[in-house]
Amino acid sequence: MGLLSFFSKPARPLLQLHSGSFSLDRGGSVLATTLPSSFPPELIVEIGRCVVETFQAAHAAQLPLDELGVYYPGLTITARELRGGALVFLTTSTSSVSTHKLKTSDL
Amino acid sequence: METRPKALLVDDDPDLLEVYRETFAALPSQPEIHTAPSGARAIAMLEAVPYRLLVTDLKMPKMDGLQLLSIVRRKFPELRTVVLTSMVDEQFRSRVYALGVDLYWHKPGTEPEMKQFMECLESLLGRESEPGFRGMQSKSLVDLVQLECISQSSSMLRVTNGPFIGSIWVNDGELIDAETEAARGEEAFQEILSWRTGNFEFLPPEPGRARTIFKSYNALLLETAQAFDEAGNTDNSANAMPGQAAGGDTNGLTTLSQHDGVEFVLRITAETKVDSRGLENPERLASWTRQSLERFRTLGEALQAGTLEQVTGLGGRRNVALAQKGHVALCVGWRQTFGAGEIRDRMRKILTLWGS
Numbered sequence: 001m002g003l004l005s006f007f008s009k010p011a012r013p014l015l016q017l018h019s020g021s022f023s024l025d026r027g028g029s030v031l032a033t034t035l036p037s038s039f040p041p042e043l044i045v046e047i048g049r050c051v052v053e054t055f056q057a058a059h060a061a062q063l064p065l066d067e068l069g070v071y072y073p074g075l076t077i078t079a080r081e082l083r084g085g086a087l088v089f090l091t092t093s094t095s096s097v098s099t100h101k102l103k104t105s106d107l
Numbered sequence: 108m109e110t111r112p113k114a115l116l117v118d119d120d121p122d123l124l125e126v127y128r129e130t131f132a133a134l135p136s137q138p139e140i141h142t143a144p145s146g147a148r149a150i151a152m153l154e155a156v157p158y159r160l161l162v163t164d165l166k167m168p169k170m171d172g173l174q175l176l177s178i179v180r181r182k183f184p185e186l187r188t189v190v191l192t193s194m195v196d197e198q199f200r201s202r203v204y205a206l207g208v209d210l211y212w213h214k215p216g217t218e219p220e221m222k223q224f225m226e227c228l229e230s231l232l233g234r235e236s237e238p239g240f241r242g243m244q245s246k247s248l249v250d251l252v253q254l255e256c257i258s259q260s261s262s263m264l265r266v267t268n269g270p271f272i273g274s275i276w277v278n279d280g281e282l283i284d285a286e287t288e289a290a291r292g293e294e295a296f297q298e299i300l301s302w303r304t305g306n307f308e309f310l311p312p313e314p315g316r317a318r319t320i321f322k323s324y325n326a327l328l329l330e331t332a333q334a335f336d337e338a339g340n341t342d343n344s345a346n347a348m349p350g351q352a353a354g355g356d357t358n359g360l361t362t363l364s365q366h367d368g369v370e371f372v373l374r375i376t377a378e379t380k381v382d383s384r385g386l387e388n389p390e391r392l393a394s395w396t397r398q399s400l401e402r403f404r405t406l407g408e409a410l411q412a413g414t415l416e417q418v419t420g421l422g423g424r425r426n427v428a429l430a431q432k433g434h435v436a437l438c439v440g441w442r443q444t445f446g447a448g449e450i451r452d453r454m455r456k457i458l459t460l461w462g463s
Contacts, residue, residue: 043410054418060391060395072412
């Protein structure tokens with residue numbers, strides 16, 4: 001068992017994703033958020049920047065959009081255009097993935 | 108030819124790496140064990156030499172395991188990946204599996220756990236990366252159907268290929284029916300057999316099932332194989348779309364643009380060549396597509412949320428969906444009446460066909 005005790009070491013925090021929402025003005029400044037304070041503020045700003053830039057670039061490409069959906073395996077970002085800014089929703093896809101992937105036939 | 112499978116172990120603790128090396132070297136397949144003290148070093152090693160298996164910790168400084176896995180899953184999709192961690196957190200386990208990792212294992216604390224873990228590793232090391240159906244690696248659907256027919260079995264074979272589901276019925280060794288969402292009978296059978304990967308399961312037979320296939324399984328398999336050979340002669344590109352002709356993309360785009368609900372299709376290759384159907388001036392849209400996909404791909408890596416699947420956009424004039432496969436980006440315009448959920452589902456189907 002001495003050998004197996006090697007397998008543990010002190011924990012360091014990993015980025016935890018959360019479901020929640022936030023709003024941005026047209027300059028990309030965060031106005032309000034329901035995300036927990038543990039979620040890195042710089043990531044909220046980065047998500048907002050990507051969303052606002054995409055809306056603005058779409059408008060410039062003569063493709064005005066009201067809603068964006070960005071789909072990752074672990075997270076969905078939904079954003080609604082709001083007078084040049086945006087209302088952004090984050091939804092983690094925790095539960096549905098775990099039940100599927102833990103089937104032994106998938107291993 | 109690879110003789111001994113290569114495994115790469117990643118952990119920032121050199122003592123642990125040494126323990127891993129000694130322990131894993133005792134696996135029956137006698138893998139060649141290499142170690143990396145950081146995610147960056149691991150990526151450099153993976154780029155230099157092909158590996159069969161990557162085992163990584165989650166908690167590491169600078170580039171953590173989730174970041175490493177995000178990059179690895181995108182750059183080396185054939186690599187088998189295992190997370191070995193002391194973290195007991197359901198969210199991380201789910202995210203790891205969402206990244207497409209093969210195995211998430213809590214660091215073993217007892218000998219039985221260690222033994223079980225080693226058996227799983229051995230199984231992963233033994234798997235070939237060739238196309239095949241999970242549950243019976245390297246067996247094609249043709250093999251499965253032949254086995255059922257030769258053994259005079261009765262069963263229903265359900266096959267899933269991403270969002271597509273198909274069923275094949277065999278009664279007393281006779282192929283009697285096949286069905287997909289869009290077809291039935293021989294046509295459905297040929298469609299199912301065109302899927303190169305996926306999952307299958309055998310379900311109880313349905314003795315009362317109406318017969319729609321009257322040819323012998325041998326004749327039908329032969330016809331299907333001939334059809335594939337002919338299609339193969341005109342489509343050898345890894346990124347080819349359905350119906351794409353050799354040496355040109357024209358027919359592929361046309362086929363995509365004919366799917367129900369599709370209003371236009373735009374494709375951008377690695378050389379930024381733009382092809383489109385249903386668009387008069389595609390350049391601006393192509394530029395927006397490229398930039399948007401790159402923006403959200405980079406964001407996905409920062410969030411450690413996995414490889415970007417697709418982006419949908421709804422607007423008063425157009426509804427669009429964007430996705431990237433390899434070095435090719437695709438923008439599809441969808442009917443105005445579709446909502447985001449329907450567009451996403453339909454886009455997934457198109458992407459699955461595109462990758463088949």
